[in-house]
Amino acid sequence: MTTASNKRLLLAERPEGRAVKESDFRLEAALVPAPGEGQVLLRTLFLSLDPYMRGRMSAARSYAPPAELGAVMVGEVVGEIVESRAPGLSRGDLVLAYAGWQEYAALPAKAVERIDRASLGDLPVSYLLGVLGMPGATAYFALDTIGKPKSGETVLISAAAGAVGQVAGQIAKLKGCRVIACAGAADKLAFVTGELGFDAGVDYKGKDAAALAAEFAGHAPNGIDVFFDNVGGVTHDAAMMTLALRGRVIICGVISSSDRVGQPDTGTRWNRQLLVKRALMQGFLVGDHRARWPEFRAAMGEWLKSGRIRYREDIVDGIEAAPRAFIGLLSGANRGKALVRVAR
Amino acid sequence: MTTASNKRLLLAERPEGRAVKESDFRLEAALVPAPGEGQVLLRTLFLSLDPYMRGRMSAARSYAPPAELGAVMVGEVVGEIVESRAPGLSRGDLVLAYAGWQEYAALPAKAVERIDRASLGDLPVSYLLGVLGMPGATAYFALDTIGKPKSGETVLISAAAGAVGQVAGQIAKLKGCRVIACAGAADKLAFVTGELGFDAGVDYKGKDAAALAAEFAGHAPNGIDVFFDNVGGVTHDAAMMTLALRGRVIICGVISSSDRVGQPDTGTRWNRQLLVKRALMQGFLVGDHRARWPEFRAAMGEWLKSGRIRYREDIVDGIEAAPRAFIGLLSGANRGKALVRVAR
Numbered sequence: 001m002t003t004a005s006n007k008r009l010l011l012a013e014r015p016e017g018r019a020v021k022e023s024d025f026r027l028e029a030a031l032v033p034a035p036g037e038g039q040v041l042l043r044t045l046f047l048s049l050d051p052y053m054r055g056r057m058s059a060a061r062s063y064a065p066p067a068e069l070g071a072v073m074v075g076e077v078v079g080e081i082v083e084s085r086a087p088g089l090s091r092g093d094l095v096l097a098y099a100g101w102q103e104y105a106a107l108p109a110k111a112v113e114r115i116d117r118a119s120l121g122d123l124p125v126s127y128l129l130g131v132l133g134m135p136g137a138t139a140y141f142a143l144d145t146i147g148k149p150k151s152g153e154t155v156l157i158s159a160a161a162g163a164v165g166q167v168a169g170q171i172a173k174l175k176g177c178r179v180i181a182c183a184g185a186a187d188k189l190a191f192v193t194g195e196l197g198f199d200a201g202v203d204y205k206g207k208d209a210a211a212l213a214a215e216f217a218g219h220a221p222n223g224i225d226v227f228f229d230n231v232g233g234v235t236h237d238a239a240m241m242t243l244a245l246r247g248r249v250i251i252c253g254v255i256s257s258s259d260r261v262g263q264p265d266t267g268t269r270w271n272r273q274l275l276v277k278r279a280l281m282q283g284f285l286v287g288d289h290r291a292r293w294p295e296f297r298a299a300m301g302e303w304l305k306s307g308r309i310r311y312r313e314d315i316v317d318g319i320e321a322a323p324r325a326f327i328g329l330l331s332g333a334n335r336g337k338a339l340v341r342v343a344r
Numbered sequence: 345m346t347t348a349s350n351k352r353l354l355l356a357e358r359p360e361g362r363a364v365k366e367s368d369f370r371l372e373a374a375l376v377p378a379p380g381e382g383q384v385l386l387r388t389l390f391l392s393l394d395p396y397m398r399g400r401m402s403a404a405r406s407y408a409p410p411a412e413l414g415a416v417m418v419g420e421v422v423g424e425i426v427e428s429r430a431p432g433l434s435r436g437d438l439v440l441a442y443a444g445w446q447e448y449a450a451l452p453a454k455a456v457e458r459i460d461r462a463s464l465g466d467l468p469v470s471y472l473l474g475v476l477g478m479p480g481a482t483a484y485f486a487l488d489t490i491g492k493p494k495s496g497e498t499v500l501i502s503a504a505a506g507a508v509g510q511v512a513g514q515i516a517k518l519k520g521c522r523v524i525a526c527a528g529a530a531d532k533l534a535f536v537t538g539e540l541g542f543d544a545g546v547d548y549k550g551k552d553a554a555a556l557a558a559e560f561a562g563h564a565p566n567g568i569d570v571f572f573d574n575v576g577g578v579t580h581d582a583a584m585m586t587l588a589l590r591g592r593v594i595i596c597g598v599i600s601s602s603d604r605v606g607q608p609d610t611g612t613r614w615n616r617q618l619l620v621k622r623a624l625m626q627g628f629l630v631g632d633h634r635a636r637w638p639e640f641r642a643a644m645g646e647w648l649k650s651g652r653i654r655y656r657e658d659i660v661d662g663i664e665a666a667p668r669a670f671i672g673l674l675s676g677a678n679r680g681k682a683l684v685r686v687a688r
Contacts, residue, residue, distance in 0.1 A: 236615060
């Protein structure tokens with residue numbers, strides 16, 4: 001095993017103040033590592049591509065330390081144990097781990113989370129990185145702890161067809177809300193209003209905040225009660241203009257300013273609007289809710305198995321495809337949760 | 345009585361997109377009105393001057409309807425009943441009412457709140473418009489419901505020597521917090537650090553956000569846990585840069601942009617910072633907490649009588665002095681709670 005090739009992608013350059021380029025990553029073929037005592041050798045099945053990775057590529061201070069230059073790019077994977085030197089973990093076990101952008105990783109037992117395959121039923125293992133994983137939990141806990149949507153309220157979701165947005169909108173529908181989707185392509189909006197049952201769709205492309213706000217207001221005559229903001233920027237401004245009394249704004253992502261890590265994001269201070277509307281705006285990080293993960297997995301698993309929540313994935317094949325797919329994700333080219341199928 | 349003169353100030357012009365001028369108000373001598381059946385005639389003792397009045401002068405939509413052009417300017421007063429045609433209210437009763445900028449008003453019984461003079465003890469009746477009234481309740485409920493300061497935390501107060509700020513800082517001190525004051529004059533800072541016991545003072549004048557943030561950080565090495573924002577603008581930006589993990593930002597006032605009612609306030613979107621710090625920002629309006637007013641009055645009365653909270657007032661004499669004093673309040677010229685002594 002240790003003589004086989006382990007293709008992996010290293011962080012070669014930090015994209016500071018500019019868009020990510022494929023050359024920011026370097027592909028190399030290393031040896032498959034041998035697991036040490038207490039370790040397992042993991043073969044990656046799927047690598048998750050997520051907007052947070054853009055922040056890790058920068059040296060700017062954030063909620064997590066930056067990825068190291070010259071080291072394997074960070075990322076979560078679902079994989080299979082191919083060799084175990086750790087008690088309680090066996091060859092063939094399905095696990096989740098932050099193994100990075102590579103085909104194989106030797107990891108200590110405490111760095112992997114064993115998943116009971118039976119609990120998935122017929123659901124694809126890739127869901128563990130999406131609707132049943134970090135993005136799904138983000139939608140679930142951000143609505144539960146900040147958004148608190150009530151039946152009859154209007155919920156606006158930006159990046160509505162993305163890994164988090166499609167789940168957030170469907171949960172809001174289950175709660176009896178009217179859901180307005182915002183996205184940057186007609187087919188994305190057709191997907192969420194057609195297949196997922198969202199009530200209205202607004203394409204933000206080529207519109208300023210005032211024009212966008214007018215469209216939002218057209219779909220939300222009483223204002224937006226909950227704004228699930230994955231994007232920031234002009235969409236944020238437009239939503240703030242359309243906020244209902246006691247509106248709640250979940251700051252979940254800032255993908256529109258993903259190339260401005262560490263730099264100020266010039267726009268509008270919405271202090272007066274927050275005051276007039278007695279509105280709440282709060283930053284959300286899913287890692288703060290680890291203790292409630294079992295509750296989330298149980299609820300979401302049930303919703304998926306009963307068909308009440310559906311999920312779209314955008315899968316590319318082979319670890320070599322990761323940089324281009326990641327760049328596409330940052331510019332909105334993906335159609336659903338972005339994943340790399342690293343091995344079958 | 346009805347042939348005596350009632351001096352009053354009318355809203356003559358709306359200051360849209362510019363600073364308030366004295367000529368925006370028109371002084372006139374009307375007849376003292378005769379109370380109708382079910383009404384009382386009120387003689388104003390003190391008129392409160394508050395930043396919210398700037399918003400009412402504008403036609404822009406807000407949490408309350410604008411003051412009417414040509415009508416008596418709106419405002420809260422403490423006064424004495426000089427004639428009563430309403431059951432349960434008697435000549436000599438002390439009352440609070442939104443009687444406006446005038447010496448006398450005839451009001452329906454339900455528009456006045458009778459105050460038990462004995463409950464004040466030796467405290468001045470003007471406190472009913474300040475530390476025992478709307479500004480004091482603002483400090484009390486905004487900290488209780490949004491800021492939630494805990495012992496050992498660092499609290500930053502802008503407009504720290506103002507009607508709300510001086511109370512907010514003292515409550516935070518009672519909770520065991522370290523309190524940083526921000527204000528625009530050395531004597532204001534000397535007052536709050538000297539007489540009120542705040543821990544540090546920062547003068548914002550002539551500083552940009554980065555310079556101000558560096559000063560805040562010098563006094564708050566672990567960041568700002570609670571920011572009580574009465575001001576907005578550059579001070580807001582600097583505080584956002586200095587926020588601690590899970591910081592809470594109370595949006596209580598926007599006096600720095602008081603001349604920009606209805607216009608966007610250009611600055612920085614702090615979405616990424618809210619996300620990274622998992623921070624909360626929420627607009628506060630004291631009117632939402634009317635049900636808990638008795639609790640507040642009891643607690644604050646006790647603190648005042650025992651000397652644990654002190655309060656500074658800035659009083660001008662005669663209703664004619666109101667416009668100039670109000671303009672001074674908007675530019676920070678006041679030293680403590682701004683009041684007009686209308687009658688002795």
